[in-house]
Amino acid sequence: MDMTFSILGITGSLYGLVAGISVLCYLGAAVWLHRKAQFGTDAVLLYGILGIPLGIIVSRIFFCAANINYFMQTLEQPLKMLNFWDGGYSMAGMLLGLVLAALLAAKLTRLDFRTFLDAMVLPLGVLIFGLRMAEGLTDGLGIGRNIDSAVVTQSLPFLFINETFGTLELHRLAVFRLEAIFALLILGLMFWFRLRKNRRSGDLAMLFFALYGAGQVLFESMRSDGHMVMVFIRVQQVLGLLSILIALGIYCHRYGKTHGARDAVTAAWTMLPIMAVILWMMISPINHVLDLTGHIGLGVGILVMMGGYLVVFLRLKGANLRLILTWVAALLTVAACVMLEFSMDGSPHILRDYAMLGGFAVLLFLYPFSLFWTMTKTKALS
Amino acid sequence: MNTGKRRTLTLAVITVVMALSLTFLAPSGAILPDAQQRYLEETLPDFSHADNAWDYKLDGAVGYLASAGLMDAIMPTNDIAYLPITLNEPGRVPIAENFTQDGYQDSTIIVEIKHVREYDSTFHVATVKIATPTQLRTAVSNSKYGDDPELFSAAMNAIVLMNGDFYTKTSSGNGYIVRQTEVYRWKASTKTDLLLIDENSDLHIIMHGDTKSVQEDAVEAFLAEHELINAFYFGPALVVDGVQVDIPKEYLGDPHEDNPRAAIGQLAPLTYVMVTVDGRTSESAGVTVEELASFMHSLGCTQAYAMDGGNSSILVFNHQMLSNKGSYETRSLSDVIFFASAIDN
Numbered sequence: 255m256d257m258t259f260s261i262l263g264i265t266g267s268l269y270g271l272v273a274g275i276s277v278l279c280y281l282g283a284a285v286w287l288h289r290k291a292q293f294g295t296d297a298v299l300l301y302g303i304l305g306i307p308l309g310i311i312v313s314r315i316f317f318c319a320a321n322i323n324y325f326m327q328t329l330e331q332p333l334k335m336l337n338f339w340d341g342g343y344s345m346a347g348m349l350l351g352l353v354l355a356a357l358l359a360a361k362l363t364r365l366d367f368r369t370f371l372d373a374m375v376l377p378l379g380v381l382i383f384g385l386r387m388a389e390g391l392t393d394g395l396g397i398g399r400n401i402d403s404a405v406v407t408q409s410l411p412f413l414f415i416n417e418t419f420g421t422l423e424l425h426r427l428a429v430f431r432l433e434a435i436f437a438l439l440i441l442g443l444m445f446w447f448r449l450r451k452n453r454r455s456g457d458l459a460m461l462f463f464a465l466y467g468a469g470q471v472l473f474e475s476m477r478s479d480g481h482m483v484m485v486f487i488r489v490q491q492v493l494g495l496l497s498i499l500i501a502l503g504i505y506c507h508r509y510g511k512t513h514g515a516r517d518a519v520t521a522a523w524t525m526l527p528i529m530a531v532i533l534w535m536m537i538s539p540i541n542h543v544l545d546l547t548g549h550i551g552l553g554v555g556i557l558v559m560m561g562g563y564l565v566v567f568l569r570l571k572g573a574n575l576r577l578i579l580t581w582v583a584a585l586l587t588v589a590a591c592v593m594l595e596f597s598m599d600g601s602p603h604i605l606r607d608y609a610m611l612g613g614f615a616v617l618l619f620l621y622p623f624s625l626f627w628t629m630t631k632t633k634a635l636s
Numbered sequence: 637m638n639t640g641k642r643r644t645l646t647l648a649v650i651t652v653v654m655a656l657s658l659t660f661l662a663p664s665g666a667i668l669p670d671a672q673q674r675y676l677e678e679t680l681p682d683f684s685h686a687d688n689a690w691d692y693k694l695d696g697a698v699g700y701l702a703s704a705g706l707m708d709a710i711m712p713t714n715d716i717a718y719l720p721i722t723l724n725e726p727g728r729v730p731i732a733e734n735f736t737q738d739g740y741q742d743s744t745i746i747v748e749i750k751h752v753r754e755y756d757s758t759f760h761v762a763t764v765k766i767a768t769p770t771q772l773r774t775a776v777s778n779s780k781y782g783d784d785p786e787l788f789s790a791a792m793n794a795i796v797l798m799n800g801d802f803y804t805k806t807s808s809g810n811g812y813i814v815r816q817t818e819v820y821r822w823k824a825s826t827k828t829d830l831l832l833i834d835e836n837s838d839l840h841i842i843m844h845g846d847t848k849s850v851q852e853d854a855v856e857a858f859l860a861e862h863e864l865i866n867a868f869y870f871g872p873a874l875v876v877d878g879v880q881v882d883i884p885k886e887y888l889g890d891p892h893e894d895n896p897r898a899a900i901g902q903l904a905p906l907t908y909v910m911v912t913v914d915g916r917t918s919e920s921a922g923v924t925v926e927e928l929a930s931f932m933h934s935l936g937c938t939q940a941y942a943m944d945g946g947n948s949s950i951l952v953f954n955h956q957m958l959s960n961k962g963s964y965e966t967r968s969l970s971d972v973i974f975f976a977s978a979i980d981n
Binding site for chain 1: 643644647648650651652654655656657658659660661662663664665666667668669671675678679724725726775777778779782783784787790791792793809810821823947961967968
C-alpha cells in the first residue's frame with residue numbers, strides 16, 4: 255500500500271497527515287478543556303506554535319543520537335541528520351520538546367510552569383493515540399514479535415498484523431495499536447487524577463510521565479521493529495524507566511519535606527541492599543547480563559564508591575522507612591525488568607513473560623503514585 | 637473584530653498551518669526505506685562491470701568430488717533446476733521420510749549430522765553436499781529483532797540452518813553485508829575479516845588490513861572475477877586456503893575466552909561444514925576461537941570463517957534445534973545461512 259500522496263508536486267505522507275491532525279485534535283482539546291482557566295486560548299496556541307517545531311527538533315535529535323553511528327560512521331554523511339523529511343523521530347524526544355515548549359510558553363505568558371504543564375499533559379493522550387495509530391501507516395514501525403498461539407490470534411485479530419514469511423503465515427503483534435489503546439487509558443486516568451483534591455502543581459505532569467514510562471517498559475519490549483535501539487538496548491525503554499525514577503525522586507523529595515526526612519540519608523540506607531546484590535554478583539552471577547564474576551575490579555570499584563557515599567551520608571536520624579522501602583522495591587523491580595528483558599528473546603512462554611513485565615510496569619508506576627496518593631490526603635503546603 | 641480576537645485567530649491559523657506541514661515533514665518515525673536505499677547507494681561502487689551475472693561455473697563440480705565419505709558422492713548436476721536467487725525465497729520441500737536422526741539425502745543434497753566431544757565441549761557438525769550453488773542460501777527476518785530459528789527453518793524449507801552474522805539489521809558500523817545479492821552495507825573495515833560467497837557458492841575470505849583500502853582493493857579484485865551473492869561481516873577467518881589462521885589478540889566477541897561458537901567452512905566445491913559449539917553450560921564449556929579454528933582445520937576445510945557466537949550460535953536440522961543452550965535463552969536470529977533441497981516438487 256502506498257503511504258504517500260502528492261500535492262502540487264510535493265510528496266506528503268499519510269503518517270504525517272495523521273500526525274498533524276492529531277496535533278490539532280490535542281490542541282483543540284486543550285483549548286476546550288481550559289477555556290475557563292486563568293490562562294486563555296492564546297497561551298495554549300502559543301504552546302502549540304512553540305511545541306510543534308520543538309517537538310520535531312528534539313524528537314529528531316533523540317533519534318539521531320540513538321543512531322549516531324549510522325550517520326557518522328556507516329554513511330559518513332552527518333548532514334543527513336538534517337533530512338527531516340526522510341523520517342526518523344523519537345516519541346520520548348517529542349515529549350521533551352513539548353515540556354520545553356510549555357516552559358517557554360509559561361515564561362512568555364507569565365504563568366506558573368508546573369500548573370501550565372499539568373494543564374497541557376491532561377489531554378496529551380489524544381496526541382499519543384493519534385501518533386501511535388499513524389505508525390500503522392508506515393513500513394513496519396510499531397510491529398512486534400510473532401505470536402504462535404491460535405487462540406490469541408484468532409480471538410484478538412485486531413492486535414495482529416499477518417505477514418507471509420517464506421512458507422509460513424506469521425502473526426506479528428500490532429504493538430502500535432496496543433500503545434494507542436494505552437494512550438486512551440492514560441487519558442482517562444489523567445482525568446481521574448485531576449479529580450483528586452490537594453494536588454500539588456506538577457503532580458499531573460509527573461504522573462503522566464511515570465505512567466507513560468511504565469507503558470514504555472512493556473511496549474518497547476514487545477516491539478521488534480528495531481526503532482531506537484542502541485546495540486541491544488532499547489533506548490525508549492531506558493528513558494521510560496528513567497522518567498519513572500525521576501518522578502519517584504521528586505515525589506520522595508516532596509514526601510520527605512512533609513515528614514522531616516533527609517534525602518541523602520534515605521539514599522544512603524537504600525544502598526545497603528544494592529551493595530549486597532553487587533557483592534552477590536561478584537561471587538555468583540544472577541544471569542549472563544548481571545555477572546560480575548569476570549569483572550571483579552569493576553564490582554570492587556562500584557562498592558568502594560558506594561561505600562564512600564555511605565561513610566559521608568549515613569546517619570541514624572533523618573531517614574524515612576517508607577522512602578527507603580519504596581526505593582529498594584523500585585530498584586529491585588527495575589532489576590527484575592532488566593533480567594526479564596534479557597531472558598525474553600527466544601522464550602517459549604512469551605505471553606507469560608509479557609504478562610510478568612506488564613506486572614512489573616504496573617508496580618513501577620505504583621511507587622510514585624502511592625506517594626502522590628498519600629500526600630493528597632494532607633493539604634498542600636503550597 | 638477586536639485586537640484580542642484577531643491575535644487569537646492569527647495564532648490559530650499559524651498553528652493549523654504548522655501542524656499540517658507535518659504531512660510533508662514527518663513521513664515516519666523511522667527512516668523511510670527508500671531514503672535508506674538512497675543513502676546506501678551513495679556509498680556503493682559501480683557494479684556495471686558485473687555483466688556476467690549468473691554465469692555459473694559448474695563444469696568441474698562433479699570432478700572435484702575426490703575424497704572419502706560423503707565427498708565421494710556424485711551429485712547428478714544435470715537436469716536440476718537452480719533455485720531462484722531471490723532473498724527469502726524458500727527451498728524446495730524436502731522428502732519427509734528421507735530424514736533420519738543423522739542426516740538427510742535426496743538427489744540434490746546430502747546432509748550428515750554428527751556430535752563430537754572436543755575441548756570439554758560439544759561440537760555439532762553438519763556436513764553438506766549440494767548439487768547446485770543456489771542451494772546454499774541466506775534469509776533475513778522481516779522483523780528487525782529477528783525470528784525464532786526453528787520458525788526460520790520451517791519458513792525457508794531449510795534442511796540444515798545456522799545463524800549468520802546478525803548485522804543485516806543493524807544500521808551502523810562497517811562491513812560488507814550482502815544477502816542473496818541484496819546489499820545492506822558496503823564499507824571496508826580495518827578490524828574485521830570478510831567472508832564472500834560467489835556465484836559458485838565458493839567461499840572467499842578477505843582479511844582485514846591496516847587501512848580500509850586493503851579490503852576495498854581485495855573486494856574490487858573479487859568483483860572483477862565473480863558475482864557476489866553473499867557477504868558476511870563477523871569472523872575472524874579460521875582457515876584460509878587450507879592454512880589455519882592465527883587469531884588476532886584483539887577481535888570482536890572475546891575470541892580468547894571459552895564461549896559458544898559458530899562457523900562455516902568449505903571442504904570442496906559444493907561441499908561444506910556448518911559447526912556450532914555449545915557453551916556456558918555444565919556439560920559444555922565452549923571453546924576459544926583458536927580451538928574452533930583448529931577444529932575446522934582438522935575437518936579439512938579449505939576456507940573457514942567464524943559467525944556470530946554466544947547465544948546466537950545456533951544449528952537447526954529438520955526444524956529442530958541441535959544446539960543446547962542450557963539455561964540460557966535461544967536468541968532470535970535476524971539472518972541465517974541454510975541449505976535446501978532442489979528436488980522438483
